[in-house]
Amino acid sequence: MTTKNDVIVSLKDIFVQFDGEVILNHIDLDIKDKEFLTILGPSGCGKTTTLRIIGGFLEPEQGTVTFEGKKINGLPPYKRNVNTVFQKYSLFPHLNVFDNIAFGMKIKKVPKDEIKRRVKEMLAIVDLKGYEKRSVSKLSGGQQQRVAIARALVCDPKVLLLDEPLGALDLKLRKNMQWELKQIQQKTNTAFVYVTHDQEEALTMSDTVVVMNNGVIEQIGTPTDVYNEPVNAFVADFIGDANIINGTMLDDCRVRILGEELECVDKGFGQNMPIDVVIRPEDIEVVKPEEAVLKGEVTEVVFKGVHYEITVMCKGCEWIIHSTEGAKVGDKIGMKIIPFNIQIMNKMFLAEKNTFYADVVSADKEANTITVHVEDSEFEIEGQYFEPETKLAITLPPSALSIAGDGVGHLDDVYIESVIFKGEHNEIILESDKQKWLMQSDVDEQVATYVPLKFDFTKAEFRVMEGENET
Amino acid sequence: MKKISKIYTALIIFFMYMPIVTLIIFSFNNGKTTVWKGFTLKWYTDLFRDSQIISSLWNTLIIALLASFIATALGTMAAIGINNFKGKKRILIQNASNVEILSPDIVTGVALMLMFTMLGVAFHFKMGFLTVLLAHITFCTPYVVLNVLPRIRHMDYSVYEAALDLGCNQWQAFRKVVIHELMPGMFSGFLMSFTFSMDDFVITYFTRGASFQTLSIQIYTMTHQRISPKINALSALMFVVVLALMIVVNLKDRKSEKQQAQRV
Amino acid sequence: MRLKRPSIPYIIWMAVFTFIPIALILYSAFTDSSGGFTLEPFTKAFGYFDVFLRSLWIAFISTLICLVLAYPIGYIMSRQKKSTQNILTMVIMIPMWMNFLLRIYAWITLLQSGGPIDTMLSLLGIHTTLIGNQGAVILGMVYEYLPFMVLPLYSVMAKIDNNLIEAAEDLGSNRLSVMRKVVFPLSIPGIVSGVTMVFVPSASTFLVAQYLGGVDDIMIGDVIDRIFWSDQNTGAAIALILMAAIFLFLIILNFFGDEEAIA
Numbered sequence: 001m002t003t004k005n006d007v008i009v010s011l012k013d014i015f016v017q018f019d020g021e022v023i024l025n026h027i028d029l030d031i032k033d034k035e036f037l038t039i040l041g042p043s044g045c046g047k048t049t050t051l052r053i054i055g056g057f058l059e060p061e062q063g064t065v066t067f068e069g070k071k072i073n074g075l076p077p078y079k080r081n082v083n084t085v086f087q088k089y090s091l092f093p094h095l096n097v098f099d100n101i102a103f104g105m106k107i108k109k110v111p112k113d114e115i116k117r118r119v120k121e122m123l124a125i126v127d128l129k130g131y132e133k134r135s136v137s138k139l140s141g142g143q144q145q146r147v148a149i150a151r152a153l154v155c156d157p158k159v160l161l162l163d164e165p166l167g168a169l170d171l172k173l174r175k176n177m178q179w180e181l182k183q184i185q186q187k188t189n190t191a192f193v194y195v196t197h198d199q200e201e202a203l204t205m206s207d208t209v210v211v212m213n214n215g216v217i218e219q220i221g222t223p224t225d226v227y228n229e230p231v232n233a234f235v236a237d238f239i240g241d242a243n244i245i246n247g248t249m250l251d252d253c254r255v256r257i258l259g260e261e262l263e264c265v266d267k268g269f270g271q272n273m274p275i276d277v278v279i280r281p282e283d284i285e286v287v288k289p290e291e292a293v294l295k296g297e298v299t300e301v302v303f304k305g306v307h308y309e310i311t312v313m314c315k316g317c318e319w320i321i322h323s324t325e326g327a328k329v330g331d332k333i334g335m336k337i338i339p340f341n342i343q344i345m346n347k348m349f350l351a352e353k354n355t356f357y358a359d360v361v362s363a364d365k366e367a368n369t370i371t372v373h374v375e376d377s378e379f380e381i382e383g384q385y386f387e388p389e390t391k392l393a394i395t396l397p398p399s400a401l402s403i404a405g406d407g408v409g410h411l412d413d414v415y416i417e418s419v420i421f422k423g424e425h426n427e428i429i430l431e432s433d434k435q436k437w438l439m440q441s442d443v444d445e446q447v448a449t450y451v452p453l454k455f456d457f458t459k460a461e462f463r464v465m466e467g468e469n470e471t
Numbered sequence: 472m473k474k475i476s477k478i479y480t481a482l483i484i485f486f487m488y489m490p491i492v493t494l495i496i497f498s499f500n501n502g503k504t505t506v507w508k509g510f511t512l513k514w515y516t517d518l519f520r521d522s523q524i525i526s527s528l529w530n531t532l533i534i535a536l537l538a539s540f541i542a543t544a545l546g547t548m549a550a551i552g553i554n555n556f557k558g559k560k561r562i563l564i565q566n567a568s569n570v571e572i573l574s575p576d577i578v579t580g581v582a583l584m585l586m587f588t589m590l591g592v593a594f595h596f597k598m599g600f601l602t603v604l605l606a607h608i609t610f611c612t613p614y615v616v617l618n619v620l621p622r623i624r625h626m627d628y629s630v631y632e633a634a635l636d637l638g639c640n641q642w643q644a645f646r647k648v649v650i651h652e653l654m655p656g657m658f659s660g661f662l663m664s665f666t667f668s669m670d671d672f673v674i675t676y677f678t679r680g681a682s683f684q685t686l687s688i689q690i691y692t693m694t695h696q697r698i699s700p701k702i703n704a705l706s707a708l709m710f711v712v713v714l715a716l717m718i719v720v721n722l723k724d725r726k727s728e729k730q731q732a733q734r735v
Numbered sequence: 736m737r738l739k740r741p742s743i744p745y746i747i748w749m750a751v752f753t754f755i756p757i758a759l760i761l762y763s764a765f766t767d768s769s770g771g772f773t774l775e776p777f778t779k780a781f782g783y784f785d786v787f788l789r790s791l792w793i794a795f796i797s798t799l800i801c802l803v804l805a806y807p808i809g810y811i812m813s814r815q816k817k818s819t820q821n822i823l824t825m826v827i828m829i830p831m832w833m834n835f836l837l838r839i840y841a842w843i844t845l846l847q848s849g850g851p852i853d854t855m856l857s858l859l860g861i862h863t864t865l866i867g868n869q870g871a872v873i874l875g876m877v878y879e880y881l882p883f884m885v886l887p888l889y890s891v892m893a894k895i896d897n898n899l900i901e902a903a904e905d906l907g908s909n910r911l912s913v914m915r916k917v918v919f920p921l922s923i924p925g926i927v928s929g930v931t932m933v934f935v936p937s938a939s940t941f942l943v944a945q946y947l948g949g950v951d952d953i954m955i956g957d958v959i960d961r962i963f964w965s966d967q968n969t970g971a972a973i974a975l976i977l978m979a980a981i982f983l984f985l986i987i988l989n990f991f992g993d994e995e996a997i998a
Contacts, residue, residue, distance in 0.1 A: 489845070494841045546745065552743065553742050555738060555739045575936065581970060581971070582760045582974070583756050585967065586755060609752040612748065687836060690840070694836060716832075
């Protein structure tokens with residue numbers, strides 16, 4: 001059991017921005033003693049920034065950092081009992097293995113024989129016995145990694161920060177090092193804060209997984225929790241393979257997907273609420289069509305060694321099934337899912353359509369066109385007429401949004417917050433200066449990039465606003 | 472190498488070395504003209520007996536050493552600071568630094584002379600050792616900045632952070648880690664400064680005052696007087712020293728290159 | 736944590752020892768000996784207009800010859816194996832490290848009447864004065880600054896990948912068009928920095944013309960040297976014009992090359 005006293009490092013309401021771009025948006029995080037905590041997220045989500053705040057390399061604009069109950073904002077890195085293993089190892093090239101590891105102790109003026117003893121101990125822990133005199137430049141990537149870990153751990157930190165330490169290693173070595181890292185963590189009884197974008201790494205090593213996206217923490221939990229009960233489509237999509245489908249929660253324990261009503265175990269979402277449903281590919285059982293509510297046709301079968309990956313088209317939606325038994329392309333099958341395996345999640349984007357406000361700046365009655373102003377960009381709309389200076393509320397379905405090429409008539413620099421495949425299309429959530437947008441697309445857009453956003457106003461609904469109210 | 476390339480390269484090398492070799496040959500000539508009158512070493516013994524030449528050699532060396540040390544310190548610090556400036560400010564400072572490199576030596580020389588003369592009148596001092604040293608530091612430092620700046624830019628900043636992380640304060644981190652990363656740039660900056668300082672005639676000429684002598688000035692005076700084969704002897708000696716220095720530096724470079732290659 | 740402070744001493748140093756002196760030149764150029772404002776130094780400086788033009792002309796010709804001589808050697812060097820490249824670089828650099836006065840002096844020895852070349856030519860029945868003319872000045876300049884042209888050209892061309900040249904040949908280019916379409920465009924930064932490094936010092940040099948040229952061959956650097964000791968104001972005006980001309984030249988040159996090549 002963990003009690004409050006076990007918390008070593010605590011971040012409260014941390015806010016960071018660079019050049020007006022929000023990197024960390026008021027996050028809270030507790031790191032407990034002796035735990036292996038992984039911060040997981042796509043690049044640009046703010047995970048490295050979080051680590052740098054704990055390490056003391058970056059001061060948050062707002063919020064407090066406490067270490068064993070004491071506020072340590074403003075304390076330089078060399079006065080914090082926290083050490084870091086850097087992404088590129090950052091070993092000192094002019095020193096050999098021994099001197100690299102002894103570096104921190106020499107600065108602290110630890111007696112010579114103690115330095116010798118502790119370096120030796122450390123080398124044993126990281127499995128590099130007898131490497132003292134080697135030049136660090138002559139070590140392999142994995143060995144350099146271990147020296148970096150030893151160099152940090154020998155300082156006896158309460159918390160060890162690791163910034164994607166295995167990123168530069170090849171797959172096989174990475175697997176080995178994952179296991180070894182876990183061993184080292186247990187041997188030294190130190191809290192590890194491990195930053196990665198590799199979900200598999202996070203699941204295999206951690207006690208606690210923190211999933212981050214776009215500067216906020218989406219979910220904190222054990223690996224089992226975040227895998228089995230993701231809080232939203234982003235987490236479900238980021239961790240493991242998943243079928244994510246739009247659905248409606250009819251009532252407690254009753255959900256409708258693809259027009260079929262299914263039984264589930266989740267409660268408390270209200271009635272007729274739009275929700276996201278996640279079903280893991282291994283939780284779907286392939287049965288005869290008449291034995292299941294959801295039926296479909298096999299379109300692709302790939303043997304993956306442990307299981308077959310079967311792609312099934314069901315009512316225009318693509319499903320992925322992991323099954324130990326194969327199937328043939330063209331087979332008509334049923335997909336049986338037990339209620340417990342149907343995971344219901346709140347939608348990340350609550351509305352089904354985009355509503356935004358626009359000011360009519362000019363209008364041409366004869367041509368039946370108007371020019372409107374949306375967030376400092378101008379758009380020309382044909383086939384509509386409103387008096388200049390009218391304030392409009394415009395509603396657009398997700399399919400009316402697209403990513404623009406060159407030219408005028410788009411919102412510039414809209415941030416792609418998430419891209420999730422929902423069986424039929426990608427659902428993309430974007431963020432502009434003033435609001436979030438939901439877009440439907442068949443293209444795989446790159447998350448955490450800035451794109452120009454274009455609207456198809458032929459699908460729009462227009463309402464005139466009177467002051468702040470609609471008429 | 473193809474034949475024509477070989478011939479061409481040989482011709483260029485011949486063009487570049489023929490004058491030097493001629494000087495060296497005539498430094499052993501037992502006569503004052505360019506007619507061969509037999510072998511002698513007397514110009515060398517004369518050279519070493521010439522106390523003026525010896526003292527200007529010392530002056531040159533002291534100025535070169537001091538100027539390049541100070542320039543290396545000043546320039547390295549400057550490069551670290553400049554690297555932390557952003558955008559327009561940084562471009563401004565870098566361009567200001569390049570003005571010194573791009574200004575013709577003669578302009579730098581007379582400009583400094585103008586200032587030193589004015590200051591001399593105001594504070595009652597005469598140009599000499601100090602003014603030459605200040606002038607040399609001034610034209611050497613931009614080369615150090617030029618050599619160190621790319622090292623800093625390509626330095627893995629996290630090495631510095633790692634030092635902080637392991638308990639160094641900023642100064643310790645600089646002394647124990649950063650300086651090692653910048654060393655090659657500092658070394659070539661130092662070397663450039665040293666050679667430019669040794670070789671300088673124009674700026675020294677304008678800032679030396681009445682009596683301070685360096686080797687360049689000495690050579691200038693000698694060439695202005697009657698032609699003496701002592702100059703030939705001096706040239707030969709300087710050539711040998713330069714040759715030896717170049718070979719040493721080149722061997723050192725190759726060694727560190729090898730190490731660099733092994734590191735990767 | 737990223738400090739700017741260490742650059743402060745140097746910024747002050749530049750202000751005191753680079754910019755105040757230049758400001759003093761500027762000030763002197765516009766004042767008379769009693770300190771009042773005047774344009775007289777410039778009118779006097781105008782009297783040396785022909786010397787000024789001659790200096791630029793000699794510098795231009797010397798730079799051109801250096802470029803023509805250096806381009807092939809830079810290319811040849813850049814196509815050797817690494818160890819040969821290093822040795823050749825050293826061979827080119829060594830003369831540069833000799834004192835510049837000694838190098839000029841060597842040519843006096845060679846060219847003087849009764850010197851080795853003169854003697855040889857006499858044996859062939861050619862009797863001519865080798866020293867004391869513009870040709871000798873240009874020869875001295877080319878000798879003095881050739882390495883400054885070779886090295887930047889070589890270092891830029893050494894970066895051209897052999898594969899690129901082979902690819903161009905593979906695509907059907909002959910030797911000449913490989914040079915024109917691949918090597919030349921890629922070597923432009925080297926040309927720019929080589930031209931800078933040769934033109935600037937040769938336009939402003941002094942002594943070379945005094946040593947190797949005739950009485951009428953003196954250059955603007957010699958004029959500055961001669962005048963400055965007696966008439967600072969005119970000397971300053973000429974120095975100012977020279978500096979302005981050189982910076983103008985550099986700015987124009989930089990339209991042809993990328994920004995970094997200059998430094």
